[in-house]
Amino acid sequence: MSIPGRRGDNPTAMAATLPFPERAARRRSQLEDFLVLRRNLLELWGEPAYTETFLPGRFLGRTQVLLNDPAGIRHVLIENADNYDRNASTMRILRPLLGGGLFLATGEAWRHRRRTIAPAMSPRMMPMLARHVATIAEETVAELGACFGLVNLLGHLQRLALRIAAHSMFSLEATGFSREMREKLMDYGLHHTRPDMFDLMLPAAIPSPGDRARARFRTEWTAMMDRVIDMRSALGPPPEEARDLFDMLAAARDPETGRGFDRAELRDEVSTMIIAGHETTSTALFWACYIAAKLPALQAEIAEEVRGVDLSPGVAAEALKRLVYTRAFVDEVLRLYPPAFLMVRVAREADSILGHSIAPGTVVSIAPWVIHRHHAYWTDPETFNPGRFLPGAKPPARFSYLPFGAGPRICVGAQFALTEAVLVLARLMQTFEFQLAGGGGMRPVGRVTTQPDRPTPFILTRRRVPAAPRP
Numbered sequence: 488m489s490i491p492g493r494r495g496d497n498p499t500a501m502a503a504t505l506p507f508p509e510r511a512a513r514r515r516s517q518l519e520d521f522l523v524l525r526r527n528l529l530e531l532w533g534e535p536a537y538t539e540t541f542l543p544g545r546f547l548g549r550t551q552v553l554l555n556d557p558a559g560i561r562h563v564l565i566e567n568a569d570n571y572d573r574n575a576s577t578m579r580i581l582r583p584l585l586g587g588g589l590f591l592a593t594g595e596a597w598r599h600r601r602r603t604i605a606p607a608m609s610p611r612m613m614p615m616l617a618r619h620v621a622t623i624a625e626e627t628v629a630e631l632g633a634c635f636g637l638v639n640l641l642g643h644l645q646r647l648a649l650r651i652a653a654h655s656m657f658s659l660e661a662t663g664f665s666r667e668m669r670e671k672l673m674d675y676g677l678h679h680t681r682p683d684m685f686d687l688m689l690p691a692a693i694p695s696p697g698d699r700a701r702a703r704f705r706t707e708w709t710a711m712m713d714r715v716i717d718m719r720s721a722l723g724p725p726p727e728e729a730r731d732l733f734d735m736l737a738a739a740r741d742p743e744t745g746r747g748f749d750r751a752e753l754r755d756e757v758s759t760m761i762i763a764g765h766e767t768t769s770t771a772l773f774w775a776c777y778i779a780a781k782l783p784a785l786q787a788e789i790a791e792e793v794r795g796v797d798l799s800p801g802v803a804a805e806a807l808k809r810l811v812y813t814r815a816f817v818d819e820v821l822r823l824y825p826p827a828f829l830m831v832r833v834a835r836e837a838d839s840i841l842g843h844s845i846a847p848g849t850v851v852s853i854a855p856w857v858i859h860r861h862h863a864y865w866t867d868p869e870t871f872n873p874g875r876f877l878p879g880a881k882p883p884a885r886f887s888y889l890p891f892g893a894g895p896r897i898c899v900g901a902q903f904a905l906t907e908a909v910l911v912l913a914r915l916m917q918t919f920e921f922q923l924a925g926g927g928g929m930r931p932v933g934r935v936t937t938q939p940d941r942p943t944p945f946i947l948t949r950r951r952v953p954a955a956p957r958p
C-alpha cells in the first residue's frame with residue numbers, strides 16, 4: 488500500500504485547501520480583542536504567536552502570557568502544577584454541568600477523584616468500551632445509509648458521540664435520555680457559554696449576572712441526571728464483569744483511602760465523563776471526515792486499510808491494531824484541528840517562568856492550536872501529513888503535541904477518545920465515500936471546542952466494493 492504523506496514525501500498540495508482563521512498582522516486594541524474573544528478565540532493569535540515562545544500582554548486589567556516553550560509548559564503543567572488553577576470563566580461556564588467532578592475539582596478533592604476514576608479508564612477497559620462504540624457506530628451507519636441528498640454530518644456525529652457516551656456509561660439505549668440531554672446541552676451552548684464582561688472580570692466566587700441563569704439550568708440538569716441514575720441503579724450490580732462505566736464508577740474505591748463516591752459525587756462524575764467526552768470526540772470526527780473529503784487521496788488510503796476489516800462489536804477492540812494509517816490520520820487531525828484548542832491557567836502565587844516573573848493572578852494560556860502549528864516544532868506546520876505519526880516517524884518534540892494536555896491533569900479519557908475516533912472513522916469510511924457539497928468553504932472557530940463557523944453539508948455515497956470481513 489502506498490501511503491501519501493509518509494515521511495520524505497512532499498505533500499505540500501495538502502496544505503493549501505484546508506481552512507484556518509484570520510491571523511492579525513498588527514497588534515489589536517483591548518476592545519478589538521474583546522470582540523474577537525466573543526466571536527472566535529482562534530483569531531486571538533496573530534503571526535508572532537506561531538514563531539515566538541513567550542508572548543506577554545494585558546487584557547481587562549490582567550497580565551496575560553501565551554506560553555509556547557516546552558520547558559515553560561512543563562513548569563506550568565507538571566513541575567509547579569499546584570500553583571496554576573483553571574480560570575474563573577472556565578469555572579463559571581462548566582460548573583453548572585460538571586459540578587465538582589474531576590475536570591473542575593482542585594487540591595485533595597481532585598487527587599481523590601483522579602485516583603478513584605483512573606482504573607475505569609485504563610487500557611484494560613478498552614475492549615468493553617469498544618463494544619459500546621461499535622454498537623452505536625453500526626446504528627449510525629444504518630441511519631446515514633437511509634439519508635438522501637445533503638447530510639448535516641456534524642449533527643449526526645454529535646448525536647453519535649452523545650449516544651456512545653450515554654451507552655458506554657449506562658448500557659441502556661436510553662434514546663429518550665440522550666435526546667433530552669442533547670436538547671439541554673444545545674440550549675446551554677446557545678445561551679450560556681459565551682462569557683460577557685462580568686464573567687471575565689469577576690472572581691469565580693462572586694456570581695455574575697449570567698451565573699444566575701446558569702444556576703437555574705443546573706437545577707434542571709441535576710434533576711435529569713438523578714432520574715437517569717435512578718433508572719440505571721434499578722438494574723442492580725453486574726452479575727460478573729462491569730457492563731459499563733457506571734458499574735465501574737459505582738464500584739470504584741480510592742486505592743489510598745478506600746472511599747468510594749457518594750451519590751452527589753457520582754452524579755457529577757457521570758456528567759463530567761459524558762460532557763468532557765462527547766463534544767470533543769464528535770468535533771475530532773467531524774474534522775477527520777472534512778479533511779478526508781478535502782483530500783480524497785488520503786481518504787482512499789483509509790478506505791483501503793479498512794476494507795473488509797471486521798469492526799463488529801465483539802471484535803472491534805482487536806481490529807484496532809490493524810488500523811495503523813487510520814490512527815495516524817486521527818493523530819494528525821488532532822494536531823491541526825485540536826478540539827481542545829486552549830488550556831488556561833491562573834497563577835495562584837508569584838512564580839517565575841523561563842526567567843520571567845509571574846505575579847499572582849497572571850493568566851497563562853497554553854494553546855494546542857498554536858503549538859501544533861508552531862514553526863519551531865513542526866516542518867511545514869500547515870500541511871496535513873499523517874506520515875508524521877506513522878510507525879518509524881520521528882516523534883514530535885516534547886510538549887509540542889498536546890491534544891490531550893499533559894502532566895497530572897492530562898485527559899483521563901484519552902485512550903477511550905482515540906479508540907472511539909479510530910473505530911468510528913474506520914466504520915464510516917468502510918461504508919461511505921465522503922464529499923463536500925459546494926466545496927465546503929468555512930472557517931474554524933474556537934468556542935468551547937474547535938467548530939466550523941457555518942453548516943457544512945456533505946454528500947455520502949456507498950462504496951462500491953464492500954468485501955466480506957477478512958479473517
Ligand code: HEM
Nearest residue numbers: 590763764767768771827830890891892896898899900904
Ligand atoms: C478527542 C477527544 C478529547 C480531547 C481532545 C480531550 C482533551 C482534553 C484536554 C486537553 C484535557 C486537559 C485540560 C486541561 O489540562 O486544562 C482533558 C481533560 C479531561 N478529559 Fe478529555 N478530551 C477528549 C475526550 C475525553 C473523553 C472521551 C473523556 C471521558 C470519557 C474525557 C474526560 C476528561 C476529563 C475528566 C478531564 C479532566 C482530567 C483532570 O483534570 O484530571 N475526555 N481532555
